[in-house]
Amino acid sequence: MSAAGGGSAAPAVRVNGLSYAYGVAGYVLHDVSFSVPAGETVVVTGSSGCGKTTLCHCLTGLAPKALGGAMTGTVSILGDDIEPLAVPAVSKRIGMVFQDPDNQLVMTTVEDELAFGPENLAVEPEEIRRRVDRELGRFGLERFALRSPGELSGGEKRLVALAAVLTLDPPVLILDEPFAHLDERGRDRVRAAVLDLSASGRTLLIVEHDLALVDFAGRYLVLEQGRLVADTATPPALPAYAAPPRLEVPA
Amino acid sequence: MIAVEDVGFRYRKASRPVVDGFSAVFPSGAVTAVTGSNGCGKTTLVKLLTGIERPGSGRVLVDGADLRPLSLAEIGRKVGCVFQNPARQLFCTSVREEMAYGLRAQGLDDAEIARRTEQQLDFFGLLGHLDDFPLHLSHGEKQRLMLAVVLAMDPEYLLLDEPTTGLDLPRRRALGEELRALAGAGRGVVVVSHERAFVTAYADTEVRMGEASV
Amino acid sequence: MSLARLDPRPKLLFVLCVSTLAVLWRDPAWLAALLGLTIVVLLAGGVDPRSTWSQVRGVLQVVAILFVVQCVFVRSGEPVVSVAGFTLVTTGGLTMALGVTLRLLIVVCSALVLLTGHARDYLLALVQCRVPYEIAFMVMTAVHFLPILREEALDVYHAVQMRGTEVAKAGVRERVAVYAHIALPVVAGALRRAEQVSLAMEARAFRALPRRTSMRRLTLRARDAASLAAVAVATAAALAAPHVL
Numbered sequence: 112m113s114a115a116g117g118g119s120a121a122p123a124v125r126v127n128g129l130s131y132a133y134g135v136a137g138y139v140l141h142d143v144s145f146s147v148p149a150g151e152t153v154v155v156t157g158s159s160g161c162g163k164t165t166l167c168h169c170l171t172g173l174a175p176k177a178l179g180g181a182m183t184g185t186v187s188i189l190g191d192d193i194e195p196l197a198v199p200a201v202s203k204r205i206g207m208v209f210q211d212p213d214n215q216l217v218m219t220t221v222e223d224e225l226a227f228g229p230e231n232l233a234v235e236p237e238e239i240r241r242r243v244d245r246e247l248g249r250f251g252l253e254r255f256a257l258r259s260p261g262e263l264s265g266g267e268k269r270l271v272a273l274a275a276v277l278t279l280d281p282p283v284l285i286l287d288e289p290f291a292h293l294d295e296r297g298r299d300r301v302r303a304a305v306l307d308l309s310a311s312g313r314t315l316l317i318v319e320h321d322l323a324l325v326d327f328a329g330r331y332l333v334l335e336q337g338r339l340v341a342d343t344a345t346p347p348a349l350p351a352y353a354a355p356p357r358l359e360v361p362a
Numbered sequence: 363m364i365a366v367e368d369v370g371f372r373y374r375k376a377s378r379p380v381v382d383g384f385s386a387v388f389p390s391g392a393v394t395a396v397t398g399s400n401g402c403g404k405t406t407l408v409k410l411l412t413g414i415e416r417p418g419s420g421r422v423l424v425d426g427a428d429l430r431p432l433s434l435a436e437i438g439r440k441v442g443c444v445f446q447n448p449a450r451q452l453f454c455t456s457v458r459e460e461m462a463y464g465l466r467a468q469g470l471d472d473a474e475i476a477r478r479t480e481q482q483l484d485f486f487g488l489l490g491h492l493d494d495f496p497l498h499l500s501h502g503e504k505q506r507l508m509l510a511v512v513l514a515m516d517p518e519y520l521l522l523d524e525p526t527t528g529l530d531l532p533r534r535r536a537l538g539e540e541l542r543a544l545a546g547a548g549r550g551v552v553v554v555s556h557e558r559a560f561v562t563a564y565a566d567t568e569v570r571m572g573e574a575s576v
Numbered sequence: 577m578s579l580a581r582l583d584p585r586p587k588l589l590f591v592l593c594v595s596t597l598a599v600l601w602r603d604p605a606w607l608a609a610l611l612g613l614t615i616v617v618l619l620a621g622g623v624d625p626r627s628t629w630s631q632v633r634g635v636l637q638v639v640a641i642l643f644v645v646q647c648v649f650v651r652s653g654e655p656v657v658s659v660a661g662f663t664l665v666t667t668g669g670l671t672m673a674l675g676v677t678l679r680l681l682i683v684v685c686s687a688l689v690l691l692t693g694h695a696r697d698y699l700l701a702l703v704q705c706r707v708p709y710e711i712a713f714m715v716m717t718a719v720h721f722l723p724i725l726r727e728e729a730l731d732v733y734h735a736v737q738m739r740g741t742e743v744a745k746a747g748v749r750e751r752v753a754v755y756a757h758i759a760l761p762v763v764a765g766a767l768r769r770a771e772q773v774s775l776a777m778e779a780r781a782f783r784a785l786p787r788r789t790s791m792r793r794l795t796l797r798a799r800d801a802a803s804l805a806a807v808a809v810a811t812a813a814a815l816a817a818p819h820v821l
Contacts, residue, residue: 158530159502168775177778199784207779213724214769215776217717219695226791231781239791261720264400279780292527294399294556320530414734433744434737443738449765450731453757467740497764515739 121190122146123283123314124170124205128184131162131169139165141337142184147316147330149189149282152309154325155318156347157334163318164210166334167285170316172201188283199232206281210288212268216260221252221271224260228279239278246274250304266297270304283314290324298324322346364388364411364441364519364550369420371406379418380406386569390518390550393541395561397554398571404554405446407571408523411552413437424519439468442512446524448504452496457488457507460496464515482510501528509540519550526557538564579621579692583800584701586807587693590617591686593811598682604671606818607678614685621692628688639680646673695719700794709788721769728765732758 125146132138140162147153155163168174172193175182186193188204209215218224225243234242247253250270255263260271269289276284289305290298306327309315319325326346333341341347366386372379381403388394388411398404409415410422413434422429424440445451454460461479470478483489486506491499496507505525512520522541526534534557541564545551555561561568579587594614601607619625652668690698695716702712736754737743743754796804 158532159528160500171779173775173779177775197784198778199781202779202781202784209772209776209779211772214772215780217713217720217773217777219699219716219720223696223791227782228780230788230790231784233785233787233789236789236791236793239789243791276780295558296399412734412738433742434734435740435742438738438740445731445735447731450728450761451735453732453736453760455760464739497761511739 121187123149123151123189124316125187126170126184127187129166129169129182129186130184131165131174131180131182133165133178133180139337140169143334143337143339144184145332145339145342147314149314150312151330152315152317152328153330153332154322154328154346155316155332155334156320156322158320161334162337163334164287165337167207167287167316167318170285171205171207172196172198173207202228202279202281203232204281205283205285206276206279207285208269208272208276208287208289210291212265212272213261215272216268216275219259220257221260221263222247222256224271224275225278228275232279242278242280246277249277249307250274264297265293266300269293269297269301273301273304283316284308285316285318287318288320289317290319290321363390363425364552365423366407366410367420367423369410369417369422371403371410371415371418381410381417381571383420384571385420388519388550388552388569389567391545391548392566393545393551393553393564395553395555395565395568396571397556397558397561397568399556402571404556404571405523408443408521408554411521412441412443435467438464438517439515440517441519441521442515442517443521444505444508444512444523444525446527448501448508449497451508451511452504455495456493457483457491457496457499458493460507460511461514464511468515478514482514486510502533505529505537513544517549519552520544521552521554523554524556525553526555526560534560577621577799577803579618579623579689582621582692582803583794583796584693584697585705585794585796586800586803587689588698588701588705589804590689590807593807594686595683597811597814598679598686600815601818602675604674604678607675607682610814611678611682611685614682618685618688621689623688623692628691631691632684632688635680635684639677639684642680643673643677646676697794700790700792703790704794710783717773721766724769725762725766729758729762732761 127144129140129143130138131140143166155166157163165174168178169182170186170188172186174180176198188201191204193201193204216224218227222243225246226239229239229242247256250273252267252270252274255267255271260268263271273286273289286305289301293301302324305315305317305325309327317325317328322331329344331341331343331346332339333343333347364387366384366388369381369384370379371381384403384407386396396404396407406415410417413429413432416430424437429437452460454463458479461483462475465475465478480489483492486509488503488507488510491503491507496504499507505528520541525537529537538560541551541553545566553561553565594610597610598607601610618628647665647669650669650672651663651666653666653671655663655666656670657663657665699712699716703709733743733754736757741750741754743751746754
């Protein structure tokens, strides 16, 4: 994919002194700074409620534009501050796949779901068709093109949600817990797709707390209570389960 | 012990049964895991064990008593259940009310209700939320509240559907240890989960449900 | 001619015209003729009577009940059926009941024509007929989320019972309390869902530009145009008929 960055020297994502507060609830993010060069795969991790999802909303401009709240600091995508940019300009640069596929798949067929984004940006119909076919092919979803997304398995829904964002051709992509609620088979499929995207030179930010699923990433950002506490190339050690003691599992 | 004997079940309008000739036992004093991939009938089993759905053939026995003639309210006294999404089980306007609802239905007096409420909320670290709106709690807190609600009703069996969903590792570990403690105290705990590591770490036995035949 | 392969627009026009006539006309004879015509269109269009029957059976029960209620409660005209000197059914009641029943049946049967097409084509058809995309989208989303709301409400209904409420033995007051409890998480869940859907749609540039394009476009073929014209002419003729005859 040639979508990533081109030859420009600007980092794909640059976050500088970002703080964010929802209404009266106090700060959810506190003075977060980092930058991601084009083509890198970065994992954002941390315990529940540490501000991971809020960070995603800030990167896509949904916070504060759609969600309200107060933000200070800057977020630049591909060298441009996103604050003055209108939503369509932001959505061409950075795409986000949300946690719950049921709340982001709304059309009656998979193919219409994939066409939804570029249709909103008034892309020419032939070009939309080309992108839809390209993404259906990438994830092996051709045979589901005319099925309703609601009828698919959890893993397939996740792939459709991912494909529906990729038809907007965003050079930077955020995945919010892409493996949540999936069984092992679903996880394997989504993991293979994410690995492919990572290898294709796209800039990826993956929010995930199970680091074993994203061991292919080159960099890990750890958030704790809204602060960036670690930025490392090796997966940070996280507490494991207690050693299995007792009775054996019957066959 | 909960015993499932040769149970078959088919949803209305479905061409083939989701559960067919299924048998299993869930003993007291142990954590039993139910595993299997999506679509193998795990969710249906939860509905059968709680009486939400009744078996088309075969029977479900709790301590030797067939569930078939019992109402959901009667089954609820013996088998407590925390849904995969506890937000669909919290229907009162405060945590205090939520705790009291089931206890009042059991005919307990206010003093006993207050005692159990405090005991359970203290154990689950929610005493500070007594007057909060339950649906405003975080997912982890909602789940702990539902555990407190169900355990205050003192059921002999506890059934949890995919309890690790949406919990991070430290919280999963805390949950696993709670379940072990409950089994240690003599309750029968049934955990439906597709999370292999959790099952290996905390379950005594495992019931595998087969793939739905294609 | 198969209805399944017909453009959605003649079908929408057909439903609109037939329903309008059903509301305008009062004479049971005309209504019966209209119902007959609708059924002929369905059968000629290749709608399978057996599978259709299973879909409308529930509605027919309601229609039957309405018929009986209307018959008994409208008391104008001459007596038709009397039991032990008490007039049970009158001519006025019978006419009224026939009219209401026929109208309902016509609306239900004409709507069955829509089942021969896919929801996405009706959405596209409405948009191509200049219905604002937001409105068409809202209707589609509402229909999409109804089953989820129903499932949530059922979950809470079960949860309330599992906490010891005997719904089967409950009086009216307790039942009302149960419904109030069910409404709380269902409404809260619907609001949360609406927020998440709108965020996800916004991230995919929904309503970002004043104009949007469509990947697909419906084109009227000769037989679609002919069907449109036929429906329009037939409706005009039917409207004129009572004055001419």
